[in-house]
Each structure stands twice: as C-alpha cells, then as structure tokens.
Amino acid sequence: MRRIFKVLPICLLGLVLFIPSALADNTASRIAGKNRYDTAVQASKKGWSSASTAVVVGGGAYADAISAAPFAYQKNAPLLLTNSKNLSSETKSRLKELKTKTVYIIGGTPAVSNRVASQIKNLGITVKRIAGKNRYDTAAKVAKSMSSTSKAVIANGFLYADPIAVIPYAAKNGYPILFTNQKTLNSYTSEAMKSKGIKQTFVIGSTGSINSTLYRKLPSPTRISGKNRYDLSVNIAKKFSLSTSNTYVSNGFKYADSISGAALAAKQNKAIILTNGENLSKEPRTFIGDKSIKYFSIMGGTPSVASKVANQLKNPAVGKTIFIDPGHGDQDPGAIGNGLKEKDVNLDIAKRLNSKLYSAGALPVMSRSNDTFYSLEERVKRGANAKADLFISIHANSYTPSSNGTETYYDKNYQSANSKRLAEEIQPRVVSAFGTRNRGVKTAGFYVIKNSKMPSVLIETAFITNSSDASKLKSATLKDRAAKGINDAVSVYYR
Template sequence: MKKKLISIFLTTLFTFSYVPPTLATTSSTTISPIINRISGQNRYDTSSAIAKQGWPNGSSNCILTYGGNYSDSLAATPLAKKYDAPILLTESASLTPITRQVLIDLKTKNVTIIGGTGVISSSVDTELQSMGITANRVFGNDKYETAIAVAKQVTSTPSIIFVCTSDDFSDALSISPIASIKRDPIILVPNNNIPDSVKDYISSNKSIVKSYVIGNSDEITDNVVNQFPNYERISGNDRYSRNIAVNKEFESVFNLYNTIVTSGEQFPDALSGSALASKISAPIILVNDASPNDTKSYYKQRLVNASNSGSSSSNYNPSVYVFGGTAVVPDSVIQELGQGQVITVSHLSAVNVTTTAGTAPVLPSTVTATMSDGTSKMVNVNWAGRALSQPTSAGNYIVIGTIAESTIINVIATVTVADVNPVAILTIQQVQQEILGTWKTSDGKHTLEFHDDGTLEETEVLTGYTNIYKEKYSFSNPTRIRIVNSSWAEDDNFVLNGNRLEISNLGISRIRGNSNNFSNTDSFIHPSFSQSSISSNYVFTKVN
C-alpha cells in the first residue's frame, strides 16, 4: 500500500526534560562582613590580644621579638608557623608585664627570642628561666644574619625563598603569611648590595629553584636581584600596590573566609598579627587613611568570593580581622573599604543549534552573560552528560547545561534536528496495514510476524533451539505500540519507515512474552546489530 505523506515530521525515540532557566536576581546583593577588631592600649597589649585570639587553648611555643624596631622581626613569621606559635612583643631590658602575663596564660614552655642581646637583653632569658620557660635565641651579627639564622631554622632544604628589603617593613609583612603557609624563608637585603651572609646562604643551598623578589628596582636594585637563582619580581608603585600584587599572585593559598586588615604606616600591630594571619591562612591588606582603589577592589572581591562559596540556603558573612585600635586603623577606614557587592547574571544569550539526523550537534563552549551591573561577558558552559549524541530522527530538543557564575545557573539550548530524508508520520490505519508481514533483524536470529487478527509472533533462534513467543498488539498512536498477554503489558515507541522498523523498549533490554503455548514465560533477548544509533533499540527489516 502506498503511504500518504502528511506534514508532521517524526520525533525522536528519546527525549530530554525541559527545565526553565534559573537566572540570578537582577539586583545586586550587599555583603556585610563580620568585623573583629583586635586591639589594646599599646602595641604590647595588642600583640597579647592577638595571641589570645589565635591560641585560645594555649601555646607551648612562643616567638619573642623586640617591640621598638621591626628589623629583626621581619623574617620571624615562617618560624612562628613552624612552631604554631604566636609572636609577642617585649621591651628590650625586661619582659613587658602584659607579655609576661600572656606567657603564663598560654602555659608556654618554650620561647624563641629573635635577635641578639643587643636587641633583647640577656636579663629576659633569666626572667623566662625563672618562670620555668626554656629560652632559645636565633640571631646574627646584624639583621641580615639574623634573617639567615631564622631561615635555617625554618627549613634546611629551601626550594623557594622570598627576598625583601630590610629598609621598610611593609613588603616583608605582605609576604609573611604566604611564606609561612608555604613554609618558605624570608631573606632580607639592603637596597644596592648583597651581604656575605646572604651570598653564603645562596651558594650553600643548591636546592633553591625559585626566588620571589618583592619590590621594584627602587627597593632592591637589579645588581642585587641578579644574584638570586631564577628570580621573579613582584612589584608595584608603592607599598599598597605591591601588597595587592603579592596577595593576588598567591591568592590560591588563602582561606576564602578570613581577611586581615592592618596599618600600612605602623609596623608593631601588623608584625604581631602576621602569625595569626598565617594560622588562619588569611591575606594581610595594608590600609591608610585614604586606601587606594586597588586595595578597595581587592577587599570587596574577597568578600564576594567568600559569600559565593557559602551555602546557597543562607547568606554567608565572611570575617575581617582588624589589627590595632581606632587610632591605628580608624573605623572610617574600614567603612571606606566598602561592602562587597555580588554581581549576578540577569540574562543569558539564546543558544540555538541545528544539525541533521545521525549527526551530533555542536554546542557552544561559552555564552554571553549580561550581568546585573549592566556589563556583559563570556562565561563557560558545562554540557557534561547532557549533550545529544547522535539523534536519529528529526525534531526539536532541549538540552540543559550549567554555568557557575555567583551561583549555578541553567543554560537552555534548543537543538533542531532535520531529517536527511524527512519522513512523514503515517496514520494508525496506515501503520496497521504497513506493519503486517514478517520482519527480521540483520543477523536473521530474531523475527516478528504481525497478523491482521492483532496477534504478534516473536521468534528467537538460539544455539540448538528456537523460542517462539505469542501476544496481542495494538497502537495508541502511529509511533506507539502496545504488546500484551494475560499477565503483563508493555508500551514501546517505534518508527516505521518503509521496510525499516525500529522499536525502542524504553530502557528494557528485551521484549518479554510467553512462549509457544502461552504457559511458559521467557524473554526475548536483545539482539546485537549496528543499524540503530540507540543501543537499546531493535531494528528490523521487512522480508515479506
């Protein structure tokens, strides 16, 4: 019988669920961090408060540095990290009373003094011993030798070193939590020459494979830098821009949720806080009364990143630790840094793809996202596990991918599949006529015989024997067949195209039926053949 064509094209045997796109809110969300100010009446009080904050359960080890000068203290933070110790400040001639009390409160057993007796008097050693505390000194004849002595205590086989000027505390302070987290030493040098102690350290440590130099040639000249192995400069126009450059370079070592803010003009509070910064894996952000825009931007981005990583069911408030009282870091400076603002996706560009049956569609790796602040940018799309492989029939498909931009957002792709040789759908009456007869798989082992009385016989040729199954069949629509017997029923999608019949049994790897006399239940095993691009389908060819 000659089929009459109509203008409705065949749809595929498998479908993808449609999920409406989930877009973020079009308004930006303001993030208010939890501000933790740690301060005291003076630098010694503040260093003690920082120690108690960071080591609430006590600390067997403490690092003791001179509170009147920063030079010997600059390289001490990695050693504090090694011993999991706070850094405490003291006066030169004797222990500052508050420092003494904190050592008692922390139940400290070992103190490492940074610097010689010209910096911290030997009377401090005696005082510590009278408290039942073992005192050890790490020092050299000058600040360069002291830094080298500390470096040797940090590690005996350095692979990375950080080189900073000894003439200013800010660069060493910026790198201190990073060097500590990575357990790498900090080396100090003057502006235009390299001390013998530093030369000897470099020559005796062939394990050094990388030297990070903090500062421009104004801070450390090229003739000094050139003597360090495989050096890389991290520079900036001033201490604040270098601070942000350092933090961005090593952003991956930081915890997302903690940020340190301290004065870029006064060293004592910051030096004490460097040990806590490394303990909680936080960057140190240097500020002044008028912080640069780069500093503000970096601070706000830290808040946004922390908020974005929190639970989607609640607003996550990141923590900011401010070292020093309002005379050192005024509240107005913190307010000026601003609050983070989450910029969300308000709209995604449409994704429309066309292909032909049997050819996998090529989905884009990026889409254009319009952000809530009015800007646009390209964002990556993950289609993993969701893309069409090789659609066998014409039709429209919905494929869902995702982007990760502030939150997980669905990307909807409409895939239009055109049949290479479009085939019109038959009516049920046409199907009932065209399906009558015998159909076989390409290997000849499986046969379907459709009779005009609504009976279907299925024959399966196996090694040494043959199974024959009988059941009833009917059609609910031109692409849906229902197969039943007295105990079960099965509905399957199918496509009838001339002498080709393809049946999909909806994820069931066999068509089940009763054998011969309807009393024995068996199964029609899924045949192996290559005609169908869908592995769970049967393909039969009409033989008469």
C-alpha cells in the same frame, strides 16, 4: 484592644524584614590591645589556647620580627613582642597563660636584652636566642634553623612594608625571609642561600627596593612589586592565591600591628592586605570588590586603623565600581526651567553622590566631572571600560508646569531583575529626600540603560518645569539628601 492586636503583628513583621538586611552587612572585627605588645597578645589569643613554644622579638625590631614569623609558624608558636629592657607585662602574662616551656628570642641584646631573657627564665621557661651581628645575619641564622627548602623570599631589610603581606605564604610553605639592601647581596644572605641549597627566590618590591643588577644575581628570581605598599600587598595576595575567606587588614605604616596580624594570618592561612589608616586605599578596595570579600579582621586599634575604615569594610558595596552618569552637558543643557539648567543640576547631584560613595568605600567613576558633553554611545562605552558593577544615570524631568514628582527607570534588555531591584531601592529614598510625589519605578528604553550590560537605572529626580519641584532642585541640602539616599540604596542593594 482589637486595634492593638492588629498593629502588633505588622510591627513584628517590620522587625523581621529589617533584621536580615542589617545582618547582611560585611563583618569587620578588630584585634587590638592597649599597645603593640598587647595587640600581639590579642592576636595570639585568636590562634593559640596553649603553646609549649613561643617566639619573642623586640617591639621595635621589625626586621627580626619579619624573619621570625615563618620560623614561629614551623614551631606552631605565637609571635609575641616585648620592650627591649624589661619583659612587657602583657607578654609575661600571656606566656603564663599559654603554659609555655620554651621561648626563642629572635634578635640580639639591643632588641631584647639579657635582662628580658633572665625575666623569662625566671618564669621557669627555657630560653634560646637566635641572633646575628646585624639584621641580615640574624635572618640568615633564623633561616638555617628552619626546615630544609629550595626556595626563599628576598626583601630589603630596611623596608618593612614590602615583606609583611608575603609572611603567610612564606610561613605556610616553609620559606625563610632573607634580607639585602637595594644594591648589594651581603655575605650572610649569600651564605645562607648556599648552605640551604636555595634554587628559587621570590623578590619582594620594585627596583627601588632591590635593583635589577642584584635581582639578576639571585637564584631563579621572580619579582612581585606594586605601585605602592598597598598595591604590593594586593599583588602578593593575587600572586600566591592566598585565601580571602577572612582577610586581615592593617595600616601599612604600623609595622608592629601588621606583623602580628601577618603571623596570625599565617596560622590561619589567610591573606593580609595593607591600607592607609584613615581611609581604605584604592588598591585594597579594588581587590575586595573583585573578590567579593565579606569578612575582615582589622589589626590594631583606631589610632592604627580608624573607625571610618572599619565602616568602609562593613559596607556591602565596598570596592564595587559604581558608574555615575550626570546627563547632558556643555552645548546640551537638557531641560530648562525656573532658572535652572538640567545639566547643572545633574552634575551637582552626581558630584555629591561621587563623594558619598567613595567615603563609604565604593569606587565611583563619573562619565563627566565638569561641563563636558559626551554622546550616549560614549557614556555607555565609558561605563563598560570602567568595568562598572552598576550604572546610575541622573537626570531631571520636564513637561507641563503642573507635572511633578520623581521616577526611576530601568530597562529589560540586560540585567532586568537586578536593575529593577536597584531602582526599587533608589526610588523611595530620592522621593523621601526631596519630598516629591512618588511617580514610581518604570521601564523605558533610554539608550544608556538599554545598552549598558550591568544593572542600570535612570533617575528623573524632579521636574525642572514645575516651580515647586524646581525650588527643591535648587536646595543644596535636599540635593545632598538625595545623593545620600542613592548611596544608601547602593549599599542596601548589595546586602
């Protein structure tokens, strides 16, 4: 019994030590329903427990929904979607739950039929419709129904991805979203700007969305653009300093979920960024890493935003730039022994690590990705130019045939405490992966870690000159485990 009582506190201590680490992962909650109508309902539940006014748009009418979002914000109304021919059951139930008295339908009867309007009226709700002859006219009429302002957002009415990320900013500031095509300022938008006294415009998208000739015709225009829809959403968040304390993330090709998310983000004064649904895109990663964002709301189910993206967002190292330096290369083979060249072993492990880091949500950068030689000075310079958050140099050791094991080094010149902490996370994981002798964490003045200003470590994975260690360095399975161990260590480091 004495042994049991002695062991129990140790087990409990292990649990206590483990739990805070697990709790330090990023938070990525999901707002999703069975379909786009239900997802809009679920979004409304995050912002409204009741609403005397609601805005309803057709689930396939993205232009109407975009122009409706700032209007809905002014009315403190949730934005709900419906099937064009019959009131969606999810929306019907939600209107009852909200105890809604007035519904504004945005869009004409092709988007939301008179039958749907009648079905809403049968719930004892007053229905008002704002609609025009086309998407330009509808947006113009919505703008005229909003409070007075001297500013407006201008976007291409056929490119839904462009204006989604600007909805929170436009809504919060009471700016209408008006539409054009790429080349021509239509009469509806022109007249709406004139009647509202618009003196300044924010033009969303590149010249491929709204060309330079049209741009120059707009009142005091400011263009916000990007390399792609993901980059544009990030640039909008940067330009308007949108809050990232809880950032909304949505698939850039799923407009219904994205617009529902943007409407809720407006209510909560948060940013929404777009990404590829299968893999977190580079631009959002960089933004997340720069802002050190820890809390996310994902719009839509796994068909919209895959579980892989959710896991990437949960990774504390998401968006962090990790510089991987496989030692030696080309004419410099490094250590040689037991049929191995160190430069090849280093590169193999580095490539595996690069793949795992990227898959996990980080932004890895390699000093070399092939059999190329760079000086030590150039490696340090490349790490600095990459604005790396961490520097990880990968090597294999050599000495006498009996020397064996794994060791990880850090230097005390820069970021000593953080470098040591990173080394202490990496060392046991690499030892476990290879099954080598643990030679410990040590300090040394190796050039690349002494002169790199970010937290930096140099890993001596095993001894090429030892036959047992060398056999492990030849194993693809063990090298893959080592790369996974380093990747895991990076995530734990950021917890």
